Amino acid sequence: MERFMEGKICMVTGATSGLGEVTTRALAAKGATVIVHGRDLVKSETTVRNIKEQTGNSNVEFMLADFSVLSDIHHLAKQFMSRYQRLKVLVNNAGAFFYKRQESVDGIEMTFTVNYLSHFLLTNLLLDTLKASAPSRIINVSSGIHKRANINFEDIQSRRKYSGAGAYGQAKLALVLFTYELARRLEGTGLTVNAVNPGLVATKFGLDGSKVMAFMKRLINVFGQSPEQGAQTIIYLATSPEVENVSGKYFEKKRSVESSKASYDEATAKRLWQMSFKMVGL
Numbered sequence: 001m002e003r004f005m006e007g008k009i010c011m012v013t014g015a016t017s018g019l020g021e022v023t024t025r026a027l028a029a030k031g032a033t034v035i036v037h038g039r040d041l042v043k044s045e046t047t048v049r050n051i052k053e054q055t056g057n058s059n060v061e062f063m064l065a066d067f068s069v070l071s072d073i074h075h076l077a078k079q080f081m082s083r084y085q086r087l088k089v090l091v092n093n094a095g096a097f098f099y100k101r102q103e104s105v106d107g108i109e110m111t112f113t114v115n116y117l118s119h120f121l122l123t124n125l126l127l128d129t130l131k132a133s134a135p136s137r138i139i140n141v142s143s144g145i146h147k148r149a150n151i152n153f154e155d156i157q158s159r160r161k162y163s164g165a166g167a168y169g170q171a172k173l174a175l176v177l178f179t180y181e182l183a184r185r186l187e188g189t190g191l192t193v194n195a196v197n198p199g200l201v202a203t204k205f206g207l208d209g210s211k212v213m214a215f216m217k218r219l220i221n222v223f224g225q226s227p228e229q230g231a232q233t234i235i236y237l238a239t240s241p242e243v244e245n246v247s248g249k250y251f252e253k254k255r256s257v258e259s260s261k262a263s264y265d266e267a268t269a270k271r272l273w274q275m276s277f278k279m280v281g282l
């Protein structure tokens with residue numbers, strides 16, 4: 001395979017399984033220097049070892065961070081910047097589903113923190129490096145479920161009423177609103193940002209111990225795509241020259257498509273940005 005990503009530094013969050021792992025392997029196979037973000041030491045070591053063996057690319061390393069801990073995100077950004085001066089591609093992919101409401105060590109609802117807020121923070125901390133590396137790209141892995149959600153500013157952390165799907169939908173909508181707001185702020189910089197819905201993919205995602213999710217997973221395992229199929233649009237956005245100048249779009253199956261009506265509301269996007277900025281203490 002042509003190693004046209006040689007010399008390009010890429011980071012994939014949640015790279016120790018599923019879509020993130022497949023994306024990382026594809027980037028390494030194309031010659032990129034890849035930072036595998038993981039939260040577990042043994043899993044991260046294993047992922048790096050496997051990807052090096054499978055691709056013959058030795059420029060793969062891991063960095064650890066729990067995305068439910070905001071100080072971990074600061075540490076991850078610092079660790080990255082102490083090793084590298086450039087970042088061509090950032091894939092914000094880590095995600096999790098919480099059937100029951102939980103709070104992080106920072107006192108923030110877990111779905112919102114892991115799926116959205118930590119990526120908002122990481123992206124902002126790495127923004128100068130990404131801009132200095134232009135043309136460069138950010139890819140936010142969202143979900144079609146965002147279409148069923150709104151941002152509930154009165155109860156953003158679902159304290160009054162919680163459902164796993166509701167909180168997950170809101171976090172994935174937040175990612176799309178963040179994508180569009182960031183794209184507006186980055187106009188003319190050569191740094192692009194797009195969101196992607198991978199569709200239903202048979203990964204370990206959502207296995208949180210609940211019976212409902214276990215049933216859903218059985219269906220997805222039969223009818224869903226393989227992780228290799230599901231990752232194709234992420235890999236396309238990270239590497240294809242076709243989308244080098246495309247920004248502020250939502251993709252499915254390598255095509256820019258409409259996201260929900262709520263996701264295009266600029267006032268909501270600005271309000272969310274300001275609120276997120278305060279929540280992460282920037």
Ligand SMILES: NC(=O)c1ccc[n+]([C@@H]2O[C@H](COP(=O)([O-])OP(=O)(O)OC[C@H]3O[C@@H](n4cnc5c(N)ncnc54)[C@H](OP(=O)(O)O)[C@@H]3O)[C@@H](O)[C@H]2O)c1
Nearest residue numbers: 014016017018019039066067093094095143200201203205
């Ligand atoms: N699968 C689908 O049908 C589907 C559909 C739409 C969108 N998505 C999105 O696609 C992305 C990738 O999901 P996937 O299907 O590939 O699932 P996956 O196999 O479960 O991968 C999720 C990744 O996120 C990591 N992660 C979870 N919680 C974390 C935390 N607190 N801190 C750091 N890392 C954490 C996981 O780490 P560990 O390996 O340590 O658990 C794993 O590497 C997610 O954002 C998900 O919302 C998936």
